[in-house]
Amino acid sequence: MAVAALLRRGALSSSCRHDVYIRCLLSDSDLHPLVNSANLRFWRGNHNSGKFDFTDMTHPHLWYPNAREKKRNVFLHVGPTNSGKTHNALKRLEASSSGVYCGPLRLLAREVAERLNKASVPCNLTTGQEREEIEGAKHSSVTVEMADVTTEYQCAVIDEIQMVGCRTRGCSFTRALLGLCSDELHVCGDPAVVPIVQRLLEATDDVVTFKQTVIF
Numbered sequence: 154m155a156v157a158a159l160l161r162r163g164a165l166s167s168s169c170r171h172d173v174y175i176r177c178l179l180s181d182s183d184l185h186p187l188v189n190s191a192n193l194r195f196w197r198g199n200h201n202s203g204k205f206d207f208t209d210m211t212h213p214h215l216w217y218p219n220a221r222e223k224k225r226n227v228f229l230h231v232g233p234t235n236s237g238k239t240h241n242a243l244k245r246l247e248a249s250s251s252g253v254y255c256g257p258l259r260l261l262a263r264e265v266a267e268r269l270n271k272a273s274v275p276c277n278l279t280t281g282q283e284r285e286e287i288e289g290a291k292h293s294s295v296t297v298e299m300a301d302v303t304t305e306y307q308c309a310v311i312d313e314i315q316m317v318g319c320r321t322r323g324c325s326f327t328r329a330l331l332g333l334c335s336d337e338l339h340v341c342g343d344p345a346v347v348p349i350v351q352r353l354l355e356a357t358d359d360v361v362t363f364k365q366t367v368i369f
């Protein structure tokens with residue numbers, strides 16, 4: 154059985170797992186589709202030893218090689234409620250050639266899909282309960298748990314990022330923040346979340362720009 158399969162099944166002992174490096178034991182075809190040859194070259198180039206410890210869970214930003222290959226432009230939209238943070242981000246999403254909106258609620262995901270479709274931007278809807286596919290759509294509106302971190306987008310939006318602090322759903326916001334593979338990433342939320350988002354993005358080498366909104 155391939156070593157990758159054993160790893161996935163947790164069949165190797167922890168000391169053995171610790172010694173497993175992609176270069177020496179795993180062929181490219183063994184690996185999860187996320188870790189393709191191009192990504193391996195990236196990993197090797199960024200690890201002095203030329204080895205990557207597949208079982209090292211201490212650097213979550215490195216779990217998303219597709220996103221790490223990009224220098225993302227992250228726009229952090231912060232301001233009071235109803236000040237237009239999401240509105241501004243959605244304007245960018247509408248104008249992009251491909252993109253994804255990630256929100257915390259089915260209702261919000263549906264509202265955004267309807268908004269884009271109405272603006273003649275074909276947009277799929279994917280939540281835990283429903284999947285609506287629109288022919289030719291290059292945009293998707295999803296609940297954050299359904300965010301696809303393997304597809305490349307021009308623009309991505311994460312709404313209500315302060316939910317990163319939620320005990321049960323925060324991990325999905327962190328995953329989207331670190332893993333979405335887009336040239337532009339718009340992150341909307343409460344100003345209180347700025348320090349934690351900044352901290353999370355310190356490791357990613359993205360370019361972060363603040364957009365402060367005010368109630369008009």
Ligand SMILES: Nc1ncnc2c1ncn2[C@@H]1O[C@H](COP(=O)(O)OP(=O)(O)OP(=O)(O)O)[C@@H](O)[C@H]1O
Pocket residue numbers: 232233234235236237238239240241341366
């Ligand atoms: N510049 C604008 N032009 C027209 N409508 C706007 C504008 N900015 C905001 N709105 C409208 O105001 C409402 C609130 O905007 P939005 O949802 O973007 O605010 P928000 O700051 O993201 O709020 P929250 O913190 O609750 O998420 C929406 O219905 C939105 O369409």
